[in-house]
Amino acid sequence: MLRASAAPYADFVPLINKTRTHNVVPGRELVGLRVAITAFFALDGFIFSGWVVRIPDIKHQTHASAGALGLALLGVSAGAVLTMMLTGRLCRRYGSHPVTVVWMVVLALSVALPPLTHSAPALGAVLLVFGAAYGGVNVSFNAAAVDLVAAVRRPIMPSFHAAFSLGGMVGAGVGGLVAGFLSPTRHLLGITVLGLLVTAVAGRSLLRHEPPVPPVDDRGPAAAGTGRAARVAGRWLVVGFGLVALCDAYGEGAMADWGALHLKQDLTASAGTAAAGYACFALAMTAGRLSGTALLGRLGRARTVIAGGAVAAVGMLLGSLAPSVWVALAGFAVTGLGLANIFPVAIERAGALAGASGVAIASTLGYGGMLLGPPMIGFMADWFSLSTALTSVAALAAVAALIGVATRRALNG
Known part of the structure; x- marks a missing residue:
């Protein structure tokens, strides 16, 4: 199904997401790469939903009005939009895999910051960082997934987004269960620790492999x-x-x-x-x-x-x-x-x-x-x-x- 896509891919991005010429051994290594990228998608959904379910508690802690909270929450959106295009350039220069790992580390660390704030302006400032990491990691792991889809020539992209959805549902469910006896600080700090652990394991696999090279189009470069x-x-x-x-x-x-x-x-x-x-x-x-x-x-x-x-x-x-x-x-x-x-x-x-x-x-x-x-x-x-x-x-x-x-x-x- 993806056979014909190799040509435009090679035309527009001959070296995009790749820092050097390489080949990836098919089979087991691609399976490991798929598992690692899936883990990052799921972790992203888990972290974001874990933050979302604690928004009411953070609102109470910061004594923010509905309007002030709304402005603070714009920090997530603003940070994400600001870094998405920048992340595209970073992936071109350094490769999508290391950029994904770095942004996920920042995301895991920044999710612990909102409970440490005590005013709406401070909350908005830390959410700008959180949003920047969220936007950056979404671009970089999608870029990594696109490379893998092109290499395996199978339409597996929805499976990565399903992992994000499942991670979000699990994160929301866990957040609802622990909200009654864990403070936002402890809950989100726990998410930070879990996020760093998953990043360490999945990131090791991601960094071990370069983004796979799509198969060469059978029709030749003229096509x-x-x-x-x-x-x-x-x-x-x-x-x-x-x-x-x-x-x-x-x-x-x-x-x-x-x-x-x-x-x-x-x-x-x-x-x-x-x-x-x-x-x-x-x-x-x-x-x-x-x-x-x-x-x-x-x-x-x-x-x-x-x-x-x-x-x-x-x-x-x-x-x-x-x-x-x-x-x-x-x-x-x-x-x-x-x-x-x-x-x-x-x-x-x-x-x-x-x-x-x-x-x-x-x-x-x-x-x-x-x-x-x-x-x-x-x-x-x-x-x-x-x-x-x-x-x-x-x-x-x-x-x-x-x-x-x-x-x-x-x-x-």
Whole structure:
């Protein structure tokens, strides 16, 4: 499936993510590399969700108002956006593997800092560091995953993002269990220790291997399309894939921040049932990503993106306009299934075209969608209603499907 992608990869990034010419022995070494990268994805989700579940406690500790806390939380977003493009350049210079290890060490250390703050400005400052590490590690380990996908010639990218989702679910569950008897300081310090231990083990495997070289295209270098027009077209395709990621991440952010409120406010659901709304979405998305490799192998990337966007659009229309709670919950689950593999495919294709730079561009646009979604829906809810505002998720899912139609040849390599 990935055979044709080797040519544009070689054209745009002949030495990207590689510090020297090398070969990687197939088989056991690639399996070990896949396990190590998967561990970093899972650890990233675990660390981030561990911080998120302690936000109420940190708010109380810092005596921050809702507005002040909101401004402090922008530090995560600002730090991430600032370092994503920088990380692309770092990966080109030093390789994605060492950059991943360094950023993960910073992320593990910085998650212990929020409980040490006692004011909203101080919290915002440490969250800027935390966000910088979060954005950096997301670009670097996605770049490492893109290299591995190209080398193994199998559509395994969704499995890495499934690991992130599973890590997040485990981190949230553990955080909920220990919140009653562990202070935020001890809890997040424990996450730091665990994060450093996992990084030491998985990082050793990652640093032992150079990023694998994709197999040489059977058609020869003439098929690569080395002209300026091909390079310009490649850049526009990367932006297009970044917009696909934005449409997907917009929906994820909207569901996380507004799904439960919609169920409670518009459909008079109980607090417990409302909380189950995002759980239905997240579980369906995780299940979709776990089956993503098989789905991509069967349908191909283009049809997966097109069908996923269409399914998510239908699911979100159902979830936002349903007259009953249970129909809305079913709609949320369908939306999660539809969106599950769009983001991984978009990142993988951007990386195949432009290496770490492509991953950085697509990740920045995608993260921008996650930032854009919640406040845009809030504004639209004030102008119209929350249920109407949530239909924008369906609209952007449909846009992702349309971009998939327009770029179907590039999506399939």
